[in-house]
Amino acid sequence: MDRPWKEFLKSGIILLSLSLFVYIFYHIDFLEFQTTPKPPFKIKRVSSDPGSNRNYCTFRPLSPEEIQEENILLDSISWPNTRSKSTSVSLQGTSNAARSNFVILPRPGGGSWLVGDQLEVMINMFDFKGRPKTHGGDFLLTRLHNQALEAGVAGQVVDHLNGTYSAVFSLPWEGKSEVEVTLVHPSEAIPFLQSFAGEKPNGVDFYSTFQSGSLTQTTICSGCLPPTQQPQCNYTDLNTGELWFCYKPKNLSCDARISHFVRKPKPRKAKEDIFFKSGVTMNVGIPASGPAHVTVFPKMKGQLATNSNKDIPGPAGYYYKGLWSSLSGSTVKRFNSASAISQCLKDKVVHMYGDSTVRQWLEFLSGELSDLKVYNLHKLKQSGPYVALDYAKNIFVTYRCHGLPVRMARSPVTELHYVANELNGVTGGKNTVVVFGVWAHFTTFPIKYYIRRIMSIRKAVVRLLARAPATKIIIRTANLKRVSTPLSALVGGDWLSLQRDKILRTMFKGMDVYFVDAWEMTVAHYLKHDIHPPRPIIKNMIDVVLSYICP
Incomplete structure (x- = not known):
């Protein structure tokens, strides 16, 4: 009886082994998928900034510490909200550079401007009807320069939130220099800049090409991909958590993606484009009310420079004779x-x-x-x-x-x-x-x-x-x-x-x-x-x- 029993047991082991081999063979894809490393986070779709068309953007979840930091960062770049939802798109109440002006304030304590002084300029904004603006939020750039000397330094702008602004300049060189104030965007344009990111999606169309053999297909891709009936391929990076998605091509797998490219955005026409008209509402110089220049003299021994705005951070550096010098303590060699x-x-x-x-x-x-x-x-x-x-x-x-x-x-x-x-x-x-x-x-x-x-x-x-x-x-x-x-x-x-x-x-x-x-x-x-x-x-x-x- 021992020998038949052993033969039976041996046959059973062989049959069991064959069954296990067949199971693994037909389920190998499933087993490989299960052992693929998973990212240490869950992918979920959340909306971003309220009030914007971005509810299809996906963001990597953050730790409690990162959430706190993100909130601080968002607060640090917050911009005055000056536009009511009921406000129509119109130039009447929009900041108008041509009607606005700036004034160079006298040197505190009187006397001539000296190298090392701090120059302050007051900027007064008016709308297209010639009325003083009563709120802030305009995006201004300021510069003090002497083109003959190839000298220039950026001004630091302070928004007083009442339609007036201060621009503060360091005076690193002597001689005659001119103040330049530019309205890059009126406050009325900023909400459109804030809300545009995330549309279409992102104002720019990204694409990927998928290829297998002679079959080639192209689909649209983004980190912010609007959901449709078409399935999506998820290309989240497992190490960093960086997100990217493409619509899945109909006849190819997600693994067939070979290239990335972008197509030039098509020109657009919208009612808010009046806020972005170059030379009218965008990148327009603001004239001076009075002199637009100052003459700076060398500081004499024992004289003290004026610095009336110690709370305003100074510039990173300046140009003189075409060469950049740092004002942050480091020396720039040539x-x-x-x-x-x-x-x-x-x-x-x-x-x-x-x-x-x-x-x-x-x-x-x-x-x-x-x-x-x-x-x-x-x-x-x-x-x-x-x-x-x-x-x-x-x-x-x-x-x-x-x-x-x-x-x-x-x-x-x-x-x-x-x-x-x-x-x-x-x-x-x-x-x-x-x-x-x-x-x-x-x-x-x-x-x-x-x-x-x-x-x-x-x-x-x-x-x-x-x-x-x-x-x-x-x-x-x-x-x-x-x-x-x-x-x-x-x-x-x-x-x-x-x-x-x-x-x-x-x-x-x-x-x-x-x-x-x-x-x-x-x-x-x-x-x-x-x-x-x-x-x-x-x-x-x-x-x-x-x-x-x-x-």
């Missing part, structure tokens, strides 16, 4: 030759991440250093990646575009890496420099989307500095652009850039990082504003960067 630049960068590894305004710095360096050979690994001018090498001097520079969202020509999705993930792969050390600038591509998204992106980058910076404290971290801020149409203002205007710039600075304040103040460097310069600042400004930015690297 790197006017290829040998000076290459000597500073010798034995250095420089990693650059961000948009095309950061790529400009690599292009400048490669143009100045003939021995720094640049290799575009995939022949994608906009996104890169780039590698530059000077073998003899042991200089290694890389550039990679930041991850989605990016407004650019067709690029492989495999090359769109998030900055935080890249930083996690940087070893760091005293010979390593990390440069990043992340702002321009986020102006069409709700500000909460940008806050989360900077949070993830900041966490990666903290980790990098913890493992390699000697690493130099240099952050490029936002800069002014050339804005001339309603769409350009709504999609990527200077007010939107300013909000993100404030967020960026606040979130890295107090950390062991260095800033290149591109905002003030473009406000203070006499050349026209451009998303890609002209060469003289870039040269000064590079001097600031190299001064941080080689103090």
Whole structure:
């Protein structure tokens, strides 16, 4: 009886094994799915800022500490709400630069203006009917400049919330200088700028191409994707929690996505466009009531400079004879030759991440250093990646575009890496420099989307500095652009850039990082504003960067 029993048991084991093999074979996809790592958070759809058309935006949930920080950040960039819901779109009560004016206030204590003094200007706003404005909220830019000296400094604007504003200027150089005040946007335009982000979605159409064999399909994508009957592909990054979605193509899987691109927004016509008419309600100079210039004399020994507004932060720096000098305590050195630049960068590894305004710095360096050979690994001018090498001097520079969202020509999705993930792969050390600038591509998204992106980058910076404290971290801020149409203002205007710039600075304040103040460097310069600042400004930015690297 033992032998038949053993044979029966053996047959049973074989049958059970075959059954188990068949089960695994037919359910292998299910088993693989179950073992895929899950993100340490739940994806849920929540609305963002109240009163705007963004209820389809998805935001990564935050910890209690992050929620508290986000609320503080939102408060820090809050703008006076001056428009009633019942107010019709009309120029009658809108701020009018041509009827407004500014007045240079006398020097406190009398006498001549001296180098080191603080100049104050009072700005009075009127509407198109010539009536004094009774509330604040206008977006103003101010500058003191002497074009013959190639000198300029940005003014610091204070909104008194009653239709008047103060602009305060440092006086770093002697001679005659002129005050310039510009109404970038009237207060009546700001609500439209606030609410536009998140529409259509985001004012810009992002697309992805899906391909399998000879079959190719294209669908629209975004971090804020309106729900429809069409299923969505979820491309949430498991490490950072960064969100991105595409409508699923009808005949292809989500895994078939190969490229990302953007199409130029179509011109729009809307009743509120009257608030964004260049030279009328947008980017208009405000005239002076009285002299628009001051003459500044050198400070004599023993004389004290006036500083009547100690609570107002001073400017980051100023131009004189075309050269930028810092007023924050750091010294800007001049790197006017290829040998000076290459000597500073010798034995250095420089990693650059961000948009095309950061790529400009690599292009400048490669143009100045003939021995720094640049290799575009995939022949994608906009996104890169780039590698530059000077073998003899042991200089290694890389550039990679930041991850989605990016407004650019067709690029492989495999090359769109998030900055935080890249930083996690940087070893760091005293010979390593990390440069990043992340702002321009986020102006069409709700500000909460940008806050989360900077949070993830900041966490990666903290980790990098913890493992390699000697690493130099240099952050490029936002800069002014050339804005001339309603769409350009709504999609990527200077007010939107300013909000993100404030967020960026606040979130890295107090950390062991260095800033290149591109905002003030473009406000203070006499050349026209451009998303890609002209060469003289870039040269000064590079001097600031190299001064941080080689103090």
